[in-house]
Amino acid sequence: xxxxxxxxxxxxxxxxxxxxxxxxxxxxxxxxxxxxxxxxxxxxxxxxxxxxxxxxxxxxxxxxxxxxxxxxxxxxxxxxxxxxxxxxxxxxxxxxxxxxxxxxxxxxxxxxxxxxxxxxxxxxxxxxxxxxxxxxxxxxxxxxxxxxxxxxxxxxxxxxxxxxxxxxxxxxxxxxxxxxxxxxxxxxxxxxxxxxxxxxxxxxxxxxxxxxxxxxxxxxxxxxxxxxxxxxxxxxxxxxxxxxxxxxxxxxxxxxxxxxxxxxxxxxxxxxxxxxxxxxxxxxxxxxxxxxxxxxxxxxxxxxxxxxxxxxxxxxxxxxxxxxxxxxxxxxxxxxxxxxxxxxxxxxxxxxxxxxxxxxxxxxxxxxxxxxxxxxxxxxxxxxxxxxxxxxxxxxxxxxxxxxxxxxxxxxxxxxxxxxxxxxxxxxxxxxxxxxxxxxxxxxxxxxxxxxxxxxxxxxxxxxxxxxxxxxxxxxxxxxxxxxxxxxxx
Amino acid sequence: xxxxxxxxxxxxxxxxxxxxxxxxxxxxxxxxxxxxxxxxxxxxxxxxxxxxxxxxxxxxxxxxxxxxxxxxxxxxxxxxxxxxxxxxxxxxxxxxxxxxxxxxxxxxxxxxxxxxxxxxxxxxxxxxxxxxxxxxxxxxxxxxxxxxxxxxxxxxxxxxxxxxxxxxxxxxxxxxxxxxxxxxxxxxxxxxxxxxxxxxxxxxxxxxxxxxxxxxxxxxxxxxxxxxxxxxxxxxxxxxxxxxxxxxxxxxxxxxxxxxxxxxxxxxxxxxxxxxxxxxxxxxxxxxxxxxxxxxxxxxxxxxxxxxxxxxxxxxxxxxxxxxxxxxxxxxxxxxxxxxxxxxxxxxxxxxxxxxxxxxxxxxxxxxxxxxxxxxxxxxxxxxxxxxxxxxxxxxxxxxxxxxxxxxxxxxxxxxxxxxxxxxxxxxxxxxxxxxxxxxxxxxxxxxxxxxxxxxxxxxxxxxxxxxxxxxxxxxxxxxxxxxxxxxxx
Numbered sequence: 001x002x003x004x005x006x007x008x009x010x011x012x013x014x015x016x017x018x019x020x021x022x023x024x025x026x027x028x029x030x031x032x033x034x035x036x037x038x039x040x041x042x043x044x045x046x047x048x049x050x051x052x053x054x055x056x057x058x059x060x061x062x063x064x065x066x067x068x069x070x071x072x073x074x075x076x077x078x079x080x081x082x083x084x085x086x087x088x089x090x091x092x093x094x095x096x097x098x099x100x101x102x103x104x105x106x107x108x109x110x111x112x113x114x115x116x117x118x119x120x121x122x123x124x125x126x127x128x129x130x131x132x133x134x135x136x137x138x139x140x141x142x143x144x145x146x147x148x149x150x151x152x153x154x155x156x157x158x159x160x161x162x163x164x165x166x167x168x169x170x171x172x173x174x175x176x177x178x179x180x181x182x183x184x185x186x187x188x189x190x191x192x193x194x195x196x197x198x199x200x201x202x203x204x205x206x207x208x209x210x211x212x213x214x215x216x217x218x219x220x221x222x223x224x225x226x227x228x229x230x231x232x233x234x235x236x237x238x239x240x241x242x243x244x245x246x247x248x249x250x251x252x253x254x255x256x257x258x259x260x261x262x263x264x265x266x267x268x269x270x271x272x273x274x275x276x277x278x279x280x281x282x283x284x285x286x287x288x289x290x291x292x293x294x295x296x297x298x299x300x301x302x303x304x305x306x307x308x309x310x311x312x313x314x315x316x317x318x319x320x321x322x323x324x325x326x327x328x329x330x331x332x333x334x335x336x337x338x339x340x341x342x343x344x345x346x347x348x349x350x351x352x353x354x355x356x357x358x359x360x361x362x363x364x365x366x367x368x369x370x371x372x373x374x375x376x377x378x379x380x381x382x383x384x385x386x387x388x389x390x391x392x393x394x395x396x397x398x399x400x401x402x403x404x405x406x407x408x409x410x411x412x413x414x415x416x417x418x419x420x421x422x423x424x425x426x427x428x429x430x431x432x433x434x435x436x437x438x439x440x441x442x443x444x445x446x447x448x449x450x451x452x453x454x455x456x457x458x459x460x461x462x463x464x465x466x467x468x469x470x471x472x473x474x475x476x477x478x479x480x481x482x483x484x485x486x487x488x489x490x
Numbered sequence: 491x492x493x494x495x496x497x498x499x500x501x502x503x504x505x506x507x508x509x510x511x512x513x514x515x516x517x518x519x520x521x522x523x524x525x526x527x528x529x530x531x532x533x534x535x536x537x538x539x540x541x542x543x544x545x546x547x548x549x550x551x552x553x554x555x556x557x558x559x560x561x562x563x564x565x566x567x568x569x570x571x572x573x574x575x576x577x578x579x580x581x582x583x584x585x586x587x588x589x590x591x592x593x594x595x596x597x598x599x600x601x602x603x604x605x606x607x608x609x610x611x612x613x614x615x616x617x618x619x620x621x622x623x624x625x626x627x628x629x630x631x632x633x634x635x636x637x638x639x640x641x642x643x644x645x646x647x648x649x650x651x652x653x654x655x656x657x658x659x660x661x662x663x664x665x666x667x668x669x670x671x672x673x674x675x676x677x678x679x680x681x682x683x684x685x686x687x688x689x690x691x692x693x694x695x696x697x698x699x700x701x702x703x704x705x706x707x708x709x710x711x712x713x714x715x716x717x718x719x720x721x722x723x724x725x726x727x728x729x730x731x732x733x734x735x736x737x738x739x740x741x742x743x744x745x746x747x748x749x750x751x752x753x754x755x756x757x758x759x760x761x762x763x764x765x766x767x768x769x770x771x772x773x774x775x776x777x778x779x780x781x782x783x784x785x786x787x788x789x790x791x792x793x794x795x796x797x798x799x800x801x802x803x804x805x806x807x808x809x810x811x812x813x814x815x816x817x818x819x820x821x822x823x824x825x826x827x828x829x830x831x832x833x834x835x836x837x838x839x840x841x842x843x844x845x846x847x848x849x850x851x852x853x854x855x856x857x858x859x860x861x862x863x864x865x866x867x868x869x870x871x872x873x874x875x876x877x878x879x880x881x882x883x884x885x886x887x888x889x890x891x892x893x894x895x896x897x898x899x900x901x902x903x904x905x906x907x908x909x910x911x912x913x914x915x916x917x918x919x920x921x922x923x924x925x926x927x928x929x930x931x932x933x934x935x936x937x938x939x940x941x942x943x944x945x946x947x948x949x950x951x952x953x954x955x956x957x958x959x960x961x962x963x964x965x966x967x968x969x970x971x972x973x974x975x976x977x978x979x980x
Binding site: 003004005006007008009011014015017018019021022025026029030031034041043044045046049050053054055056057058059060061062064066067070071074075077078079080081082084088089090091093094095096097099100101102103104106107108109110111115116117118119120121122123124127128131147148149150151154158161168169170171172173174175176177178187188189191192194195196197198199200201202203244245298300304306307308310323324326328329330331333335336337338339342349350351352353354358361362364365366367368369370371372374375378433436439440443449451452453454455460463468469470 | 493494495496497498499501504505507508509511512515516519520521524531533534535536539540543544545546547548549550551552554556557560561564565567568569570571572574578579580581583584585586587589590591592593594596597598599600601605606607608609610611612613614617618621637638639640641644648651658659660661662663664665666667668677678679681682684685686687688689690691692693734735788790794796797798800813814816817818819820821823825826827828829832839840841842843844848851852854855856857858859860861862864865868923926929930933939941942943944945950953958959960
């Protein structure tokens with residue numbers, strides 16, 4: 001009798017089971033499943049879906065056939081984030097090189113802390129992090145892979161705090177009055193970081209932005225001075241390269257000058273915009289980034305690596321080790337026969353962790369850095385084409401920024417009923433309700449997925465975000481036509 | 491011409507490329523590659539390995555054939571953590587259900603924050619977390635998946651701090667004197683948590699342990715009183731269920747009584763030992779766990795799910811939302827057409843994250859909870875057999891704990907030269923050097939992988955850890971024979 005509970009129940013059965021699922025998975029989720037003619041999602045509300053997929057965790061094992069059916073059902077009802085018409089989030093597409101690199105990683109199931117348990121992954125990580133630092137313009141430094149951009153930002157704030165006052169590691173924040181600065185349009189992880197790290201949200205100062213959504217350096221300097229006058233301790237600025245909604249790039253150079261003047265750590269959250277560094281044509285957006293002390297860069301965003309590939313990099317060579325090491329002797333023995341500088345784990349906040357390097361590495365060698373550059377350039381081109389297309393339809397569409405800097409294209413859809421009503425009192429209130437209604441119809445039909453949100457005093461608007469270099473101008477036209485079709489009668 | 495940089499360069503080529511790699515991957519890393527007759531690793535030092543795998547990130551794309559060769563080379567030189575003779579870390583084995591669940595997840599490439607982008611994963615997560623809470627003995631509560639047990643412990647400390655003083659979220663720790671308690675044998679992430687969270691390592695009080703490595707409740711209460719006398723603010727205790735080295739279980743019931751008395755949050759770090767809750771026979775080890783406020787439980791450890799599957803659970807229904815939400819309007823819109831209680835993302839510290847639920851879900855339905863129980867019972871049986879085998883070889887082997895509680899089997903190997911020398915002055919110093927030497931030979935031969943470490947005043951000893959239910963008593967014999975073979979002449 002085959003004991004199904006075992007770690008390796010039966011090689012023959014297991015192999016057949018595997019191959020059958022892989023065959024249908026390739027079809028349903030990698031090839032035909034993400035073709036433009038297939039739906040992006042098959043919407044079911046939570047109650048319906050609970051009946052369509054089996055939500056039972058049984059006492060007795062199910063048959064292999066039942067397990068297979070369940071998994072294919074999961075595939076059927078899941079959103080196809082690799083579909084070209086999934087432009088809803090700051091990640092998308094299903095890169096073939098990235099995916100196979102990920103599957104190889106899963107099959108090897110490594111965790112990278114010591115060289116001996118993950119020799120290949122250790123070398124690849126070191127090399128890739130070095131290459132990314134060199135693209136930023138740093139000759140030396142250090143870096144870690146993170147479980148997402150939020151944690152990379154936490155590393156940034158934490159390193160800044162350590163640099164400002166190393167004794168906080170031991171003493172804690174008791175009696176300190178640390179203050180952090182970022183723009184009103186920064187990612188919400190900066191705020192989450194302040195409460196996780198014990199700094200407190202009231203000690204996060206939000207700097208105002210200009211019309212394009214970029215941090216205002218004059219306001220920044222004024223607020224720093226204010227803090228000093230109040231006897232507080234400014235220690236760092238988090239600038240954003242590619243804000244979440246508008247895709248704005250804070251002006252790094254003037255911010256860096258202010259940071260130098262007041263001796264503040266400059267962390268650049270380039271989770272979203274970091275990929276632009278791969279393009280000679282567009283990297284000017286991050287001009288001055290080499291002046292930063294640290295950076296968050298998520299290749300799973302603009303470079304379209306699979307979830308997750310998120311990196312924290314710093315120009316300071318020893319700070320990750322100094323600020324994070326706990327020197328656990330059961331893991332980081334020093335009496336080894338090889339040089340333990342190759343045991344990188346102690347500079348991480350995580351202990352066990354998934355290896356995120358191989359998927360990006362595989363993409364890099366499969367495309368070359370030139371290919372990654374072309375990928376990025378293509379995204380900018382399609383965004384530009386979308387902007388032009390929106391401008392050519394002024395009755396129905398209105399851009400939030402007439403000249404967006406990045407691949408975020410934000411716009412309102414204006415149904416006939418509201419056209420020419422801009423000056424009416426309840427115009428904004430009415431417009432605010434349009435996007436959610438179109439979104440509901442869009443999701444229920446499953447033809448595309450794009451997000452909407454308000455921002456400051458602006459009513460709800462749509463935001464297209466491009467990371468899938470399979471997209472063309474035809475898709476841009478499709479997106480606008482589809483929104484028009486869904487919203488015309490509203 | 492095929493544009494290789496695109497997100498979907500060419501379906502036909504891509505499919506062929508995929509299938510070829512998958513075929514060889516199944517062979518090299520899933521079937522023959524982790525057979526007992528194959529090596530656990532093919533050791534190369536960093537310099538050698540740098541020459542054997544190509545460490546270049548090229549400008550120009552490589553051919554598909556070259557990419558394939560590279561990936562198979564990565565497989566060849568990587569440690570086979572799924573091999574039954576990899577007993578080096580607190581994770582191992584390559585569960586077929588877990589692996590296919592992971593591959594399906596990768597192919598769908600989801601990130602779980604809103605129901606609309608991840609409907610199936612959202613429902614599975616909610617259900618699985620509920621089932622795990624119910625196994626602990628909690629009727630209500632909440633939970634999150636974490637990027638590893640360290641972060642789950644950070645969640646525990648952070649929730650405890652919020653419960654103790656919700657205003658710290660806004661005000662920060664300035665002026666506070668928080669104190670946290672854990673045992674000297676606790677995982678090092680508790681220490682990392684205190685500096686990340688701004689509490690400071692000097693405010694972490696380490697409680698002494700008994701001979702088995704369990705926290706001493708009398709010492710705990712004394713130290714709490716001392717803190718109160720010093721006008722400090724004790725807020726939480728982190729107990730461990732399954733310590734990293736000895737596999738000890740802190741006595742939860744008496745600790746819970748003390749926590750109730752002094753109104754402290756009790757977090758149980760059961761990252762390693764949580765899996766024992768699946769077994770009616772062994773769950774007594776965590777007796778009283780339902781009295782805890784929160785728990786860390788890593789199914790990627792004892793239950794052998796793929797890296798990573800790590801969970802933080804709490805009995806307090808709203809605390810994750812209260813302590814972690816930042817209410818970003820661009821992600822968590824409230825004007826949706828479905829009930830936004832299904833948008834779970836804002837209670838997480840992460841924003842984008844990998845979905846870790848499906849691999850465990852697939853294991854659960856493939857084996858049933860009965861199968862998971864048998865898996866756990868098997869590990870205890872093999873550990874017991876190993877202890878008996880060690881006792882039957884008293885000349886060469888000596889147990890660190892004569893009756894270990896868990897599946898950690900810790901022992902010294904004593905080569906002939908040191909036998910009968912226990913009373914000599916430099917005995918411990920000599921014994922300390924034995925394990926590293928055997929480990930070096932073991933790694934270079936690649937026949938097995940087991941870790942060693944010192945602990946307190948104890949010299950280096952080996953620690954076998956069992957998570958692979960493919961293991962039998964024969965493997966236990968193999969481990970001891972192999973260590974004897976490698977160390978006999980030392």
